[in-house]
Amino acid sequence: MVVKIEHKWGMVVDLDKCTGCQGCVVACQAENNLPINTKDLFMQKRAFEWIRIERYWEGDFPNVKARYLPVMCQHCGNAPCEPVCPVYATYHNDQGLNVQVYNRCVGTRYCINNCTYQVRFFNFWEPTWPERLQNQLNPDVTVRTRGITEKCTFCVQRIRRAEITVERRERTKLNDKTMAARNFMPACVQACPTNALMFGDQNNKEDKIHGYFEELHGHDGHSDSRGYRILEEIGTDPSVIYLKKVDQFKMEHSESHG
């Protein structure tokens, strides 16, 4: 009996709900065995987070705004990082994920160079944890060594567990409600207290994000939805949709934005 996997994973980020709290950042670090960002790494500008909250200023006091943009790997359909890997350590799988195979990576960093969103990171130093802290490491995720490029995987280890448990063992359909209820959502999505992050299957009509992707591609007749993708004019075809931040009041001297 063969089960064909036809998921196309995607994410939606509601910029109006993101408060910049960094809850997703810590959850991702805990789930994916990220190296600890020591003060030295910050000083060297080598600290990295697979999901980061970028804060952009707008205006000047007192009409100043800080806008938060959570950025993680966009899992581009037309990824600039994929064709340039000399050892084929990164490729696009049939579920729409941009996959990074750690054991194949030799560390040329060409992919990091090419990434439009700067969401790929290189381990310039050997990640180490004090022995006792190693008890916390997640056994489902490979612990990377120095010389390897890594990035957000949409918590593919959780997706795989979801498929084995729900689709294969229990032979039921997987949807975003099941994933949320059984801890299969990516760590960042699960952590977000305002539900600014949403995750699901673009191909599954029951999933919440399906509607956003349909709107984006103009399939349902509405072209004025809040959804857009960052830097999509470059042609990367990201799998992450952002929902425009709502400006309740027009700022003085503010340029119109989109």
Place this chain on the structure above:
Amino acid sequence: MIPKGNIVAATLVGLIVAGITGFILLVVAISWFSNAPFGLNDAPAQPIAFPHTAHAGTVEDGGLGMECEFCHRNVTKGDSATVPALQQCWYCHQKVSGGDEAAQAEIDKLVTAYSDGVPVNWERVHRLPDHVRFVHEAHIRHFTQGDTPETQLEVKEVCTVCHGEVAKMEEVQPKQFQSLKMGTCLDCHRKYDVPTDCTICHK
């Protein structure tokens, strides 16, 4: 008189050949002294000389005909097959004695370990590197709950697909049947039309 250029060329070639030979010798030496399953030598001896033949071997062969999953209980439930706790061995061996003196000595080792509360650390025979996530349960399920006769086997028959006839092995050694290299995995995955996406095993 040998012209200067030739000496330089000859030395260069000599160095290269020496380098390559040295490198090959180095790799062989490291492999020899490495632990199984990557080394060229056999696995080190086990702390207790457990004979699969006596337990899992068929009754005709003088064994007890035990199912693989009777001891390796996790194989139908999770990722790793696991070895049984000493308590499980002790259930029988608190009473059951060995066929001869040598066997009894091994059983005594077990009983002592159990009563002292000391776990037994077996030498790992089948080991995949850290970047490979192999899920036993999915494979057992595939071969036992399928649609074709080929995929409706007993659990113990499934085990032999990769591990060989362990029930006939007095001492289990690595690489006695499948090499457990990635090529083996992919061949089988392709044969049964199961996904070969990298993230299935490498996360």
Place this chain on the structure above:
Amino acid sequence: MGAVACDVFEDELKVQSPVALPEDLVKGKENWYATLCRTGPSSEGVVVRVIEGRAKKIQGNPNYPTNLGAQGVWSDLGLQQLYHPDRLSNPLRLNGEKASGRFDSITWGRALDEVSKALESRDGAVAMISPPMRGHSAVIADEFIKAFGGKRIEFESLDLKTYRSAIKNIFGQDIQPHYDIGNAEYVLSFGADFLSTWVSPTQWQVGYGEFRDSEHSHRGIMTHVDSRFSVTASNADRWIPITPGQEGKLALSIAYVIIEEQLYPSGVDVNSLTSGQGLSSLAAYSPENIGNQLGAPEHVLGAHSVPELIRTVAREFASHRPAIAIGGGTAGASTNGLFNLEAIYLLNHLVGSVGKEGGVILNPESPVKNLKATSNAHTLSDLEELIRDIKSSKIKMLIMNNVNPVYGSPDWIGLEAVLNSDDIYLVSIDSFMNETNQYADMILPDRNFIEDWGNDVPEPAAGYQTIGIQQPIVNPLSDMDPRSSSDVLLSLAQDLGKDGNMPWKSLEDALKGMSDELFELNRGSVSGSTKQEFWSNLLRQGGWWDKSAVGQDRSNISGLISKVIDKDKEPRLSGDGDFYLVPFLHNSLLDGRNGDMPWAQGTPDPITSVAWQTWIEINDKVANERGIREGDVIEVKSGASSITGIAFVSPAQPPSVISVPLGQGRTKGSAYATDRLDGESANVLDIIENNKIEGTEGLAWAATTVSITNTGESLRIAKFEGDYESREVGFTEGEELIKTTSPGDHDH
């Protein structure tokens, strides 16, 4: 090939047969257990992922009423606390001079013996300091210290006493209310950084997510009044900068407009609120009268003057109902903080949102008779009294129960000096070395919440009776021997025959008794046909709650506005510095309690993206005038003391304000907390001057003025963003990274 084996851990080449294995343990399979997380400002219901006896991940418990599956930035920190390399594993006994740092590791038997003897000989002269606590741990701590004739002070660096008093006066009870932000249409907040660190941030964030949901309802509008550009200010639709201490006047001015223009709903009894005087009671607070005293800029979002701004906000607030007014943080930290908060909270009565959906939801009493729904709010004044008692030898023994007041209080209070003396026998129950227990005679290692029993009556609850339960998820590692603080106190009391009011063998025992009590109530979210089944289900769910057991509105609105106006006094400020000092709780370190955890240190601050260091927020134009650039080491000096930190030049900082986060400046603890260069880490609490809040005697931590000097040194600032100011520049229209839209512009 062979080279791979060189780098492999020895353990990888073995596979172990344990001696015994539970029948239901599936190796490599995860289990999730419910418990409570204690690393945030309030407890949260969480589920912990356990694989083979190791805790791997903490996530929100989807059923727990206050956080509904959400978590905060601090939720996973418990894991690093549990497995911290510097965590104390055995009792430590001082061997030498106080603060010599020489401790011997001893057995629990010896340790408890010695503490027991100390208690016996100092009976009647014992006191305890702990953080604010509820649940049975609080009951046990209280009964314990009472049995020895002493008091327990519930200490917090930035205490919530003034907030509680304001709530009591305006809503008739000091059980903290729940703010139903999720169903509100408008939030008007003053000073409270509720989206980041104030009171129960995860709870408010859950509501905020629904508040901003424009798919299913109107998008809510938020105006935030604050002396600094906090995380909450950055998320507000309108931020109004204000001079610290003027928040109350602004609130009353808004009240004036609402009454003058009759914007209040029909059910509101303005007559009663104003003792029959109507608008005239608030005459002094008309926008035209007080608008220019507030220190608010004139042109916020197109307003032409501050009075116009006040009228606009008042109209918005009163017409978008349900509307909530929230106050806290800096608004309650000037010397007139109580007046400010009361003025703010009475606005809720004026728009009819008390006790209604989308408004202020009052919380009920706890369902269990001896568990209070509130902790005590003590203040620095209580700590000062304790110090006087120690000096006069009224107190000869002090128990520090998981608290670090030497770090957490300003130096001028003199706590450090009285502890650094042989006249006081100091016992510390804690998991790490810190500034306080360096003076201990005995340190007893406590269990981490992941390894320990406990319970909590959440403060605030979500509008109905709730009891959270905490259970041990994993055993301590084999080389560690921590013991639950409540069990330690119980066994000490039992040994000395003082456990009369604590009829429990252990904390677990007490919790089982509570479970039986809840079982008898025969209502609520946990079912069970026997007490045993009920207990199992209680642990499985992570708590008990009853949505029908709601609170009551006990407000007495008669003359309320007049009573508040009577308290109006100008805020007093210390010093003649040219800046207001506005300290604030760090997003992940909070008041410093999480300083030992690398994740807490390494998480960038949302506004500045700085990590690991103390930064000094200065307005960009002011910095320019003074020749200060980012990275310059700045000395910030008040009348009390001075600190140094690294300048962060911010376009959002009000020009007259200097802001400094709490949390750094640690001198004792793990390397993650203390290993810093000179100039990049400071404890801002040390420069807060001794001002008290009228009516509550809490510390007025926003009443200090400071002056700044550029020391001439400069350090690299450890921030996550790039070196250039993060503004979107040079984009063609339509190609911005962050696109915005107006409300109603989109179809959904």
